[in-house]
Amino acid sequence: GEKVEQHESTLSVREGDSAVINCTYTDTASSYFPWYKQEAGKSLHFVIDIRSNVDRKQSQRLIVLLDKKAKRFSLHITATQPEDSAIYFCAADTGNYKYVFGAGTRLKVIA
Amino acid sequence: ETAVFQTPNYHVTQVGNEVSFNCKQTLGHDTMYWYKQDSKKLLKIMFSYNNKQLIVNETVPRRFSPQSSDKAHLNLRIKSVEPEDSAVYLCASSRQNANTEVFFGKGTRLTVV
Numbered sequence: 001g002e003k004v005e006q007h008e009s010t011l012s013v014r015e016g017d018s019a020v021i022n023c024t025y026t027d028t029a030s031s032y033f034p035w036y037k038q039e040a041g042k043s044l045h046f047v048i049d050i051r052s053n054v055d056r057k058q059s060q061r062l063i064v065l066l067d068k069k070a071k072r073f074s075l076h077i078t079a080t081q082p083e084d085s086a087i088y089f090c091a092a093d094t095g096n097y098k099y100v101f102g103a104g105t106r107l108k109v110i111a
Numbered sequence: 112e113t114a115v116f117q118t119p120n121y122h123v124t125q126v127g128n129e130v131s132f133n134c135k136q137t138l139g140h141d142t143m144y145w146y147k148q149d150s151k152k153l154l155k156i157m158f159s160y161n162n163k164q165l166i167v168n169e170t171v172p173r174r175f176s177p178q179s180s181d182k183a184h185l186n187l188r189i190k191s192v193e194p195e196d197s198a199v200y201l202c203a204s205s206r207q208n209a210n211t212e213v214f215f216g217k218g219t220r221l222t223v224v
Contacts, residue, residue, distance in 0.1 A: 032210035044215040087152060095210055097142060098167045101154040
């Protein structure tokens with residue numbers, strides 16, 4: 001079955017810098033890659049996604065890149081702010097009603 | 112505001128007891144899920160239901176059983192809990208088609224003593 005590896009377990013950046021979180025997946029059938037944010041004591045909140053028919057998507061300060069050949073996707077957060085501090089999860093979906101999540105990246109934005 | 116509602120927020124129980132968690136979504140979605148998040152924040156799918164039908168049942172111990180009365184409700188029962196069941200159980204929902212955003216509830220934190 002699908003396996004998703006999230007490469008950075010923790011990441012610290014200075015406010016205003018960019019943060020990059022990288023994930024790789026194993027199943028070439030995966031076609032949907034969402035990202036979720038979990039703030040302390042809260043549940044998961046959708047932030048952005050990308051489908052396999054594109055290789056780049058941007059929503060305000062968030063950019064997702066997808067490299068299907070390398071089976072790799074990444075989340076770029078530009079101009080980071082303290083409120084970006086959270087755990088970020090990547091996921092892959094092969095279209096069979098189950099996400100496979102990465103292990104999470106704890107992002108800390110230092111003011 | 113519509114959302115995914117879970118009760119209880121917390122539950123502490125002894126080994127061997129039975130527990131039930133409730134989940135209701137008011138988003139009009141056809142698909143509901145249960146995920147388990149352990150103490151290291153690892154998330155794993157347990158069950159997926161589409162229009163009250165079980166469509167995904169991961170390798171979950173038989174003491175776990177989902178129950179769906181209609182497509183807006185998906186409860187989770189655990190018979191005879193064990194210490195390794197201590198975790199946060201997250202209910203979620205999405206529209207019927209796959210490859211779509213999933214909305215999560217706030218979770219039920221289970222502690223087995």
